[in-house]
Amino acid sequence: MQARAQMFKFGNKTVRNSLQSRLIMGVFWSAGLKVANTLMSLVIGIVLARYLGPDKFGVYTYIFAVVTIIGLPTKAGLPSLLVRETAKYQLNQNWPMLRGLLLASNGFAMLAACAAIVYIVRFWENSSSVEINAFFWALLLLPIVAFGNLREATLRGLRNVVAGQIPEMLLRPGFILIFIFTAISHQVTVDVELAVKYNALAAFLAFVVGAILLARALPLQVRQCRADFQPKIWLKSLVPLSLFSGMQVLNGAVSIAILGQLSNMMDVGLFRVALQGAELVAFGLSIFSIVLGPHVARLYEKKDMAKLQRILTLSTRASLAVALSAVALLVVNGELLLQMIFGAEYTSAYRALIVLCIGQMINAATGPVAILLNMSGHENETVKGIAVNLVINVSMCVLLIPLYGHLGAAVAATISFSIYNAIITWAAYRKTGINTFIVGKKFKG
Numbered sequence: 233m234q235a236r237a238q239m240f241k242f243g244n245k246t247v248r249n250s251l252q253s254r255l256i257m258g259v260f261w262s263a264g265l266k267v268a269n270t271l272m273s274l275v276i277g278i279v280l281a282r283y284l285g286p287d288k289f290g291v292y293t294y295i296f297a298v299v300t301i302i303g304l305p306t307k308a309g310l311p312s313l314l315v316r317e318t319a320k321y322q323l324n325q326n327w328p329m330l331r332g333l334l335l336a337s338n339g340f341a342m343l344a345a346c347a348a349i350v351y352i353v354r355f356w357e358n359s360s361s362v363e364i365n366a367f368f369w370a371l372l373l374l375p376i377v378a379f380g381n382l383r384e385a386t387l388r389g390l391r392n393v394v395a396g397q398i399p400e401m402l403l404r405p406g407f408i409l410i411f412i413f414t415a416i417s418h419q420v421t422v423d424v425e426l427a428v429k430y431n432a433l434a435a436f437l438a439f440v441v442g443a444i445l446l447a448r449a450l451p452l453q454v455r456q457c458r459a460d461f462q463p464k465i466w467l468k469s470l471v472p473l474s475l476f477s478g479m480q481v482l483n484g485a486v487s488i489a490i491l492g493q494l495s496n497m498m499d500v501g502l503f504r505v506a507l508q509g510a511e512l513v514a515f516g517l518s519i520f521s522i523v524l525g526p527h528v529a530r531l532y533e534k535k536d537m538a539k540l541q542r543i544l545t546l547s548t549r550a551s552l553a554v555a556l557s558a559v560a561l562l563v564v565n566g567e568l569l570l571q572m573i574f575g576a577e578y579t580s581a582y583r584a585l586i587v588l589c590i591g592q593m594i595n596a597a598t599g600p601v602a603i604l605l606n607m608s609g610h611e612n613e614t615v616k617g618i619a620v621n622l623v624i625n626v627s628m629c630v631l632l633i634p635l636y637g638h639l640g641a642a643v644a645a646t647i648s649f650s651i652y653n654a655i656i657t658w659a660a661y662r663k664t665g666i667n668t669f670i671v672g673k674k675f676k677g
Contacts, residue, residue: 261394262519265401270515272405274573277508279412281501281574283422290497292366292424293504297488299370300481309473310337311385312606313466318389319526319607320533327451332459334386336466341378366425369432376435383442391526392449399442407434472611476602479618483625483648487641490629495637502581503638505574509562509581510588514595516554520547521600528600528607537665544668548599552670555596559589584642591646598653599668601660613659621652 281289314337321330380400387396411430415422491500511518524547531540562569567582605614625648632640661667 262397262523265394265397266515266519269401269405270511272402272409274508276405276408276412277505278573279416280422280427281505281578284424284427286498286501286577288424288497289504290492290500292427293488294492294497294500295367295370295424295428297485297492299367299373300485301489302371302374309470309475309477309611310340311381312473312477312611313337313470314382314385315389315525316469316529316607316609317466318386319391319529322390322451323530323533325453327453327457328460329462331454331457332461333466334454335459336461336463337382338379341375341382366428369425369428372432373435376432376439380435380439380442383439383446387442387446387449388522389526389529390449390451392445393523393526395445395449396442397522398445399438403441404434404438407437469609469611472615473606476606476611476614476618479615479622483618483622486622486626487629487645490626490633491638491641494630494633499633499638499641502578503584503641505570505578506581506584506588506638506642509566509570509585510592512558512562513555513589513592515558516551517547517596517600520551521603524600524603525607528603532608532664541666544599544604544666548597548668548670551596551599552593555593559593562586562589581638584639587639587642587646591649594650595653597670598657599670601653601657601668604660604664604666604668605656608664610659610663613663614656617652617656617659620655621648624648624651 280292284292314333317333318330321327321333384396384400387393408430411434412422412427415426415430420426488500488503491503524543527543528540531537531543563586566585567579570579570582570585602614605611625644628644628647629641632644634640636643657667657669
């Protein structure tokens with residue numbers, strides 16, 4: 233039996249809560265959260281870059297890159313699996329299976345978190361220097377982030393996209409800013425260790441709020457039914473999704489890790505600043521990727537390919553429009569903005585910033601193609617693409633970083649990422665018949 237269409241008030245008019253209205257409202261609020269998150273993250277980066285200096289800011293960035301690599305098992309592919317399967321189970325009102333999936337995913341995260349905690353305790357026994365202590369506090373983030381990712385994914389799967397983003401996008405950076413500015417106002421020296429401690433505390437507080445939001449959003453039927461399990465089906469999808477997620481995270485951190493080994497911490501700090509600037513170009517696509525996930529899963533499940541093609545094409549065009557605007561701003565005023573915002577010592581990151589912007593512009597032109605593949609059950613294709621991306625990126629980093637430092641890392645990331653987007657865009661068209669590229673038309677041949 234089809235659920236009756238819900239209604240909601242918008243000004244004086246009553247608007248049908250259709251897919252279109254959900255997408256519009258989701259994009260609207262997600263854009264607001266993304267703007268707030270970008271601004272707060274930028275302020276955090278500016279304050280830490282200025283207070284720590286390029287060398288110490290490089291140490292801070294390097295610590296989180298290493299911890300990110302160590303924490304790959306805690307991320308796995310569970311968030312993507314949860315978004316997809318939760319959306320399908322809610323559509324079909326399969327509450328026992330949804331309950332079983334939630335129990336299984338939390339159990340897996342608990343095992344990964346326990347392993348991380350054991351490593352933390354053993355690591356703490358041998359810690360001594362400030363950098364080592366900072367690394368310890370960063371490791372504490374692993375179990376918190378693992379459960380936070382599951383909470384956010386479940387809310388997104390239930391189409392509570394905005395509620396799912398609030399803890400990580402708004403509260404966590406907000407708490408960090410409060411802690412930093414409180415310390416500065418009381419003339420407390422903000423060093424690397426204290427900055428990492430603030431991150432860990434903020435993540436914990438954001439997780440608590442997120443857990444409350446999920447408890448309120450979870451359907452009553454899920455709490456009252458007995459759990460059913462499909463471990464073979466879930467594992468079949470979880471393995472490639474985990475490989476994709478792991479290599480995606482590794483690909484993002486490997487440039488920084490190799491920079492720290494083959495160059496110096498100043499190069500790490502400059503590269504981090506360039507990455508932060510390039511995130512403006514990916515702003516539009518990141519919003520649509522967050523909002524579209526559960527809707528893509530539902531439309532593909534219903535075989536409504538015409539509507540799916542339409543919303544993906546519109547999303548790609550909107551994402552590219554945002555990307556082109558950001559690139560124009562950064563090309564013309566990037567060096568001046570780096571000097572004004574981060575300080576004169578960071579202006580040498582300008583060339584790396586422009587190179588990374590080119591890669592993000594290509595990314596925007598291909599649209600939310602990874603979302604399409606992962607939400608339609610073709611996650612094996614994204615694994616193949618990201619594997620090629622990782623191999624090319626690592627190889628080029630090893631070759632270019634000793635010669636060109638942070639600029640070499642930027643060139644490696646852009647070339648490998650562009651090849652990855654070309655591979656999965658073609659794979660998505662072959663597997664689904666959907667073309668996420670900017671033109672939105674069928675390929676010839």
